[in-house]
Amino acid sequence: MAIAAAPHGGGIADHIHPEPQSFVRRYVFSIDHKIIGIQYIITGFVFFVLAGLLAETIRIQLMHANGGFVSPQTYNEVYSIHGSTMVWLVVIPLLTGGFGNLVFPLQIGARDVAFPWLNMLSYWIFPIAGLMLFSSFLMGAPTAGWTEYPPISLEGQAGTSMWAAAIFLVGVSSTLTGINFVVTIMKMRAPGMTFTRMPLFCWGQFATAPLLMIATTALAAALAALFMERQFGVPFFDPTKGGSPVLWQHMFWFYSHPAVYIMILPAFGIVSEVLPTFSRKPIFGYKLIAFSSMAIALAGFMVWAHHMFTSGLAPYLQLPFMVITFVIAVPTGIKIFSWTATLWGGKIHYTTAMLFAMGFLVLFTLGGITGIFLAAIPFDLHLHGTYFVVAHFHYVLVGGSLMGIFSGMYYWFPKMSGRLLSEKLGKWHFWLFFIGFNGTFLPMHWLGLEGMPRWVSTYDPQFQFWNQFASISSFVMTAGILLFFANILYSIRFGKVAGANPWGARTLEWQIPSPPHYYNFKHIPTVYGLPYDFSQPLPYRGLEDELNDTPPPVAAGAH
């Protein structure tokens, strides 16, 4: 009966994988997008802890102008792996594989992603690649930073090749995820869920997935070339054999500039869900937020050389890159104003998720503004390779992406686990993190302006005060993060039971039990409008049975 009522009649919307019976199939080699999302989140946070230890090693080293905590060689290894881990093993997997998998199939009213087995493969490549990356410490880790510019990377220790192989594998995982997500969003939306009714988190994923799919492959080529050159002496980048180190910079940044949008667009999506929910107001400028994500994704492919203003690029090539980079500030600004307008006059609930989203707004705006500074060629020539750059990208990646991740964790943890995270611990987490973060990275702006170079294990004693200030602040930030993990461990056992919709949110994932059943929906709902019109009735039909005791839909046999 239920099946006959379904819109497609026997199509994918009615196809349900049988309920997994054994522990291994349910929690280890699961093909359920929700479990895979949680696996990504757990693994991502494990690597986050490791990267955090590396970060604290850096900060302890920089407590004193002469260093002395670790050797300069070790210091180089530590910051290289810290950056690589945070980019490829923490932020990208958490935002795409983690929250993407967990949330967006629910939000579009699908039973799973398009290719569940591929999804499982994507996940399992990721921890293996992560172990490979960390194993490079055993054979001498890379020392040329997360960008691994030749010729230093060509002369780097044996682990540099391991680094290349590990990042290549993470790239394969990302590419497969990207393909999976594009197809899922294109083809598997619930009836009535048109593109302009899709929640903005899905738009974030939809803008990100093509970047994952296209840009990451370009990185794979660069890494393969580096690997071949290091292992077999095939000359691509070595200038003494006719190669060009600048070629690596082109190939690397052609990926890595879109990669910064891979790391921020899903966070935009998280914030776009959290802000209207806790302002109890429709989101301002829905279409503009959605389309500006696409504009950013598209323009993101045309600005890579703004990372290379000091590499001897012809001035007539530099100018367009500068101008297009400025242009990207327009869609980004549209978002910032739309979010601010969403808050305006709203009935704001200061939950922890909301605090992180508002913190995101402030910190990301600061990071975005310094990004505009750095896009200006004359300014960049002065500040390239200084702590100003470090301050800039930590404001967008930690203040932006990571604040978005924390916001998403407080927002969706009830959906994952059925229990709420403690708000009290959460608020301590937020304020320690926010204050510690600004104390750590704000001074780096003027340290950079005064000429302190990044990637060096010792520094001029005149910079010592602010470095110590930054290091002590970073311990405050770490304390906040420790509270976050304590909160998770506590709340998963003793947290308040959440119920289906603790926040009064209106997107589809909140209309079904927490945690959702393996089949997601008893009946695939029909969608009649945007999810953000607070005060209006919910724009869904067919959800009546989701929260009562009616039996689950019948699973189709394996096919």
Next chain:
Amino acid sequence: MAVASITQGGHDSHGEIDQLYIETRELRLQGFLLFLVSDCVLFSSFIFAYLYLRNSGQGWPPAGINRLDVAFAAVNSVVLFGSGATMHYALENWKHGNFMKFAWMLIFTIVLGVGFLCGQGYEYTNLIFHDHVSWWGSGIFGASFFTLTGMHGFHVFVGVCYLTVLLLQSAGGVYTKDKYFGLTAGTLYWHFVDVIWVVLFSIFYLL
């Protein structure tokens, strides 16, 4: 005898085509096309690298290296493009239920693909042992030429294996007249490999 069982397998229909199959096929088709797009980016990156190095002011071909033999490569290209044509007819024949012709066309395709690989092997042997060009020891020429054509050759090799699997699968009755997504994917992949070769032939031999 493989051919005979294909004929039977084709007629041995698995029942009428259902909605789930239609929708799943759409997903797989789109996913496969996106995979080809990302594969195309992989080639494009290396092509960019080649053109970048080639135009870095060292002259081309670099000192001490002869121009590549266009005539032989042209013949070899015709072999590969011919296999694209036979693959096209193979799929068309399957759609029209001519399973015998399909099998022969697919076998031709595989043979031509192997022929192309042999031609490439001959060309490599000549370059390596006669002209003393190597992947690692001949500067950016060896690096870009062997990497790109080697990557393409690897794709052809994978394609030949894939088509052989498809031949065996169709002989085993995996596909029916209405359900043959694997054959569509194989054809798309083979055409993709062809198109990449058009670009590589142009930039290495003609440019």
